[in-house]
Amino acid sequence: MASKRVMHRLVARALILATLTLVCFSEILIYHVNEWSWKQIYCRHENCTRILFVADPQLLGKTFDTSWYSSIARNDADRYLRKTFEHASAFTKPDIVCFMGDLLDEGNIASPQLYSGYVRRFKNIFHSYKNVQRIHIPGDNDIGGENGDYISNSNIRRFEIEFMHQDLFDYDNRLRFFKINRMVMDFTNPDRDNNMDRTRIGLSHMPLLMSGGPLLRGVLSDIDPHVMFSAHWHESRIFLYPSTNSIHFYQNEIRTFDLNELKNDHTYLEIMIPTSSYRMGKPRMGYGFAVLENNMLYYTVLWGNNRFICLIIYVIWAVCATTIYILVNMMTRCPFRVAKRHIQPRYSAIPQF
Incomplete structure (x- = not known):
């Protein structure tokens, strides 16, 4: 009996230790381990600008998802974004952080009270x-x-505020960022002569080079950007125009672009930033990291x-650990004591002679 109780305690302690190890790795260590695959871009000159791009975090709201686990999902998604952004910021040490749109999931329909909470x-x-400058x-x-979808002036105004x-x-005085809004087909129309001495960077939530139309023609004519960055598709791509080449960029490597050379070839470059949230249904998510110096652009994805894999492992481990505990508990359970029946021998009467 004592050996069975000892085995029961050992198995219970082993399950607890394994659970704590899994939680520690999935909630803390995995973010540090993940950094090992990131490529660092080092500045070679003083006129170096480091830019971190955050695309489509889409903070979960309270209107669409009203399930019993919605608050757990919101907290977990928020924590994932906070942890990954902290690690990306510490790794890149950016001068500028660009948020590429879809900051909130329900920003266009939220009431003023909910909107304030989301912000x-x-x-x-x-x-x-x-x-750190923020755009x-x-x-x-x-x-x-x-x-x-209808775009109200009140939605635009409260976002600007x-x-x-x-x-x-x-x-x-070296970089000029232009904000391009494809939803309302609008962009800033600056004095082009005052932009020629700066590196011109277009920022748009929706992709531009693949859309075509009057907006793209206006952007290329009036802004004449050296490079454009976009998001919206939740994917990592590189576009070249007018060749219309689209390159899926999912490698852990650094891409180098000579912006002057692209200008001389009359080629326009657009880089699409992947989503930073695991809730968008994409197998890979990350942050864009760019370094600009002397008209050279170095770009990679962190x-x-x-996170979904970690959550699935949690569920599998919970089922396995519970099953193991129940089986061990059944094996080490004290058996019922069965009273022995003492059978009295029956003696037949011996006839007397």
């Missing part, structure tokens, strides 16, 4: 140092505009760990 969550998750681009989930929306953003 607070966003700022708590994506917290950066004071000396926010509106997406269709922030102000509307996808599939013919909360995220300090500016059409032009200059950095260190791929994140797949």
